[in-house]
Amino acid sequence: MNKGSLYGSTGRGLIRWRQTDICDGRMEGAFADMWNELIDEVRGQQSCLDMLSAAWCAEYGTAGGRIFCGKGCHGCCTLAVNTTCAEAVIIAARLTDQQSEAVRLHVDCMRNHVYPGMELKEYLRMHRREIGSCPFLNREGACSIYAIRPLSCRSLLSTMDSHWCSEDFTSLSASVKQEFVESLDRQVVAFPTHYAASPQEMAQEMEARANRLMMEKFGFSLYGSLPVLVHLAREHGLAEACRKGKDDVVALITKTKLDNPLLLPLTP
Numbered sequence: 001m002n003k004g005s006l007y008g009s010t011g012r013g014l015i016r017w018r019q020t021d022i023c024d025g026r027m028e029g030a031f032a033d034m035w036n037e038l039i040d041e042v043r044g045q046q047s048c049l050d051m052l053s054a055a056w057c058a059e060y061g062t063a064g065g066r067i068f069c070g071k072g073c074h075g076c077c078t079l080a081v082n083t084t085c086a087e088a089v090i091i092a093a094r095l096t097d098q099q100s101e102a103v104r105l106h107v108d109c110m111r112n113h114v115y116p117g118m119e120l121k122e123y124l125r126m127h128r129r130e131i132g133s134c135p136f137l138n139r140e141g142a143c144s145i146y147a148i149r150p151l152s153c154r155s156l157l158s159t160m161d162s163h164w165c166s167e168d169f170t171s172l173s174a175s176v177k178q179e180f181v182e183s184l185d186r187q188v189v190a191f192p193t194h195y196a197a198s199p200q201e202m203a204q205e206m207e208a209r210a211n212r213l214m215m216e217k218f219g220f221s222l223y224g225s226l227p228v229l230v231h232l233a234r235e236h237g238l239a240e241a242c243r244k245g246k247d248d249v250v251a252l253i254t255k256t257k258l259d260n261p262l263l264l265p266l267t268p
């Protein structure tokens with residue numbers, strides 16, 4: 001086993017990420033247990049969701065339904081993706097310097113476009129138009145962190161042709177929107193989207209469980225923008241700040257000018 005003190009460690013040896021051939025994002029050192037239990041929990045949840053989603057897809061297929069997601073389609077990767085803090089910590093431990101730089105540039109762009117008091121609707125529209133694709137999308141149009149992608153990405157299954165996943169609905173005519181809505185299978189989708197509801201509901205329950213566990217361990221929970229959380233974990237010692245407490249996390253988020261509830265809502 002190859003062990004090393006990685007980016008984001010405290011510099012005082014309190015927490016080290018363990019680097020293995022197949023790095024699992026777990027940590028070593030004092031206080032690591034606080035994180036490792038969370039990391040094990042979300043990794044287990046991710047495997048569980050994959051199995052449950054596959055079973056759901058098989059059943060849906062037997063009933064005559066079809067899921068259109070496939071290799072190379074990536075329309076949903078321009079949506080604003082949120083994740084649990086533990087999932088971000090796992091991803092941060094796996095990034096190459098090149099990926100890390102792409103995340104940094106992406107977060108810079110988000111910081112420049114999100115302003116205090118911005119409405120959620122406007123944020124979501126702006127995200128797709130101005131921010132662009134997820135920094136983990138590679139040149140081939142595939143997810144470069146597929147094996148460790150978060151629950152929210154795993155749960156998004158399209159019941160319609162993939163071109164709908166990149167459609168900007170605000171620019172469609174009323175008649176096209178109407179046609180789209182009428183074509184949805186309301187028994188199956190998270191209306192008014194064309195994404196299957198069941199996998200998303202399962203993922204949301206799992207995220208809620210991970211957030212509760214974080215609350216138990218740290219006294220607060222942190223959930224929010226995937227690139228922002230990964231960037232903070234990778235470049236700014238988020239894991240260690242969480243261990244110190246909510247005040248340190250708030251200070252970190254403020255210092256990095258990412259203190260906007262659209263990016264990172266903190267509870268309680």
Ligand code: SF4
Pocket residue numbers: 076077078081134135136137142143144145146149150153
């Ligand atoms: S993590 Fe992967 S699947 Fe999720 S939005 Fe980014 S590129 Fe797409």
